Amino acid sequence: MSARDLHGPGAPWGPHEPGSKANVDFKVVGRAHAKVDGLAKATGAAVYADDIVLPGMLHAKTLRSPHAHAKIRRIDVSKARALKGVHAVITGDAMPMKYGVIPWTPDENALAVDKVRFIGDPVAAVAAIDEDTANAALKLIEVEYELLHAFFDPHESLVRAEPAIHEGRKEGNISKSVQLEFGAVETALAGADVVVEDDYFFHGSTHAPIEPHCAVATYSPEGVLTLWSATQITHYVHRALARVLELPAHRIRVIQPCLGGAFGGKSDPFSLEFCVAKLAMLTGRAVKMLWTREEVFYAHRGRHPMYLHYRSGATKDGKLTGVDAKILIDGGSYSSFGLVTTYYSGQLLTGPYHFPTYRFDSTRVFTNKPPCGPKRGHGSVQPRFAFEVQLDQLAEKLALDPIEIRRRNFQGDFTRTVNGQRVTSNGFLQCLDEVERASGWKARRGKLGPGRGLGVAGSMYISGTNYPVYPNDMPQAGVQLKVDRSGLVTVFTGGNDIGQGSNSMCAYIVAEELGIPLERIRVVAADTDLCPVDLGAYSSRVTFMVGNATIDACRKLREKLVAAVAEKWQCAPSRVRLIEGLVIDLDDTSRSLTSVEAFHLAETKFDTLGSTGSYNTPKLGGDYRGGTIGASPAYSFTAHVVDASVDTETGRITVHDVWIAHDCGRALNPMIVAGQMEGSAYMGLAEALYEEHDVNRFGLHRGPSLLDYRLPTSLDTPEFRALIVESIDPEGPYGAKEAGEGPLHPCLPALSNAIYDAVGIRLKHLPFTPAKVLAALRAKQESAPLAAQGGKR
Amino acid sequence: MRGMGEYQLEVNGDTQPVSAPDHWTLLEVLRYRLGLTGSKQGCDKGDCGACTVLVDGKPVLACLTLARASEGRAITTIEGLMPAHLRAGGTGADPLQQAFDRCGALQCGFCQPGMILSARALLDRCPQPSREDMRDALSGNLCRCTGYTQIFEAIESAVAEKLQLQPKLRSWEAQRAAKESTR
Structure with a gap:
């Protein structure tokens, strides 16, 4: 049963029906609490994948392709196998089954079969007594390649089908193409008072979590494979392992230990997971593989570079009439989530x-x-x-305030988008109000002195996706609760805590619902043997879906607790309240029980105490092919104002302040929400100013280290001001929506718009390097009439 | 062939015999010989700071330090803070660790052992640092999750607790307070 409609956005207890919006008296939710795993992380006690050491464990390493595109003529591993200390060497033929996170596009192999498609493509793996021996063995593997023409420019891939990067596809080197039109765009643009048409470029960037990928596997004598992996989607790894290893899924257990950051970069099943599993099966030993930082850069799965062409029209009063986009996406060598990426780029x-x-x-x-x-x-x-910069260009043409043009086009709450997506709560206007107020927009804009300006941008993002990557009608999220006679409640969730705090979120909800202190709740997560399925940490779905599933499980358990106590007290169940470690009678304050006593009563009356809960999405989406991609049970909204200045001598940009207003529905823990908002803005600024993931003309990564690929340090990072907007969504857990990804979006266009405000140049090609700034300043000077020179704009 | 070395290291107050290849770094010895996995490997070339430990009270990158070179010096890893605090008569974890926990500074937590040790060293030499002092002292420790704001807030919270100062309102707290006052 879908739990979707069972609980509203209100507090669980109050004078009205549970969950009624009128119940506002939260005990736990809405306050800053520490995380369930905070102290373990602060003291070094938390166990990450690479902290796992097992008796007799072997260490594995990967041989990677030195060529961007080549056929493998021959591989000889005999010398490597003969090296003392080497226990196994495997190549592509050990695992020929192709896989892919999207079931429609399985085009990856654990190790290359017949050909390699980028510099860094895994070719062979070695398990040895230590890393030094494994590395020595890699050098003894002989591979003969036949080089093929390599594609580095996506424009070439668009028109040239041979040699095919993936053979046997009728679309040549095109990975996915989507054309959708909603309404008559040409007519609308022809009727517009003003049209802006321009090109934009978004470069590649990567996640760079501080923890490199790592996996450890054991294979028991009974034939059970256990994999510990730094993954953010245990369930899909589980499925992929079963497919590639050709093992029944019930003989595989996947566990995500504490995870050192992911940001999407640990969403795909990765080569190392299959390799350690296979090597453990072959050797009968535990096997670990830890990727080097360089290998993490090769594994990538980062932001797609996109060439974006936009045309937007508006009426004189700033109302949009139509938007037309043409986008070329550089996917790199495999499909990964690319089918979804292609749809998302428009939807x-x-x-x-x-x-x-x-x-x-x-x-x-x-x-x-x-x-x-x-x-x-x-x-x-x-x-x-691209669009938020274009919107600024429209505002400029119409002489409208950039915040005002955004207000005028606000779509409203409880509405439907042009492409058929249902929008529920929508706090975007409040987001604009907050950043306008906090940044002093009206008083400060245009008065910051030469070279300094303010820019604004807005955005919307999904709180989970309505459809799982493999079609099924089962719940997207499941939770189990187990009650111990000591008063401890254990939550079992398949949700992946990747640092965003999803385990803590579960604990907060249980504490709220059962009226027990946080210290009496433990969370066991992301272990496929112990936990019910959850689809994992992607699409900003966990709080919304696992949160709802947790409420569902709590309500079922609490019904039993209330019934047992009501029976003992011979009173109506509506008089029984679970609150702050106690059970009280609303009409008779002289009697109360501890929650532990209530647990005992309920176990006596019913059975061993526990419950399950689940969440599934409603049926949503546009009525056309692809109309379900981008459908979400709720959307979050964000607005940023960036305060930045440009040094016109050096082209260096300095960001002084970023105001981030984000509508996350109800903030279950405002401190965690603020942390997500600040971290998102940081990551957006990093992409805008410093980071660039690219290859040179041979296909070699331009700088696969954290020195060359420059992550902002504490010295490079400005002040972030997190401003929380709570629109209270009717379907989110207590009204909550996502906060982990949405707040990144407006950062880059708001910065571009701030730079325009500061020095009058439109930066449309990311990243905003000093060279690009100087070139734009020069171009502006050359094109400007002499009389206008010297002025700010 | 590389040689094996036998030597003694003083880690978290205990002097321990170590037998490890001569080319091993302090990080390798801590993690693979002494089982102290709190010090993390993020890049293995001195770029990220996740392996930061204190040597004679100063932050050092354990991945760039040969283990043998630390002989005769006092090494403190993240695992050493809480026991030292307990030995000194305190309760629970080191107050700075508690502040990081309390303030949400720990997201994925992978950079934090190094971050906390760098911050500990800062507070030991500068009991009331400004944000600029913090930016400077932590600039060798990359954090990919927080944008650093909550890390600064955690340090400020620890300072406020120790010096019994009123902690500064965070942006979202100030926003709430402003809303409530206009109601």
């Missing part, structure tokens, strides 16, 4: 503004580069950048 732009008409034409192509995939704000950060 997720249709809010928070009302588009009367809209069309997009998005094509993803293969190139011989590290494969792209989902990075925080999957597929939608790039079009959002």
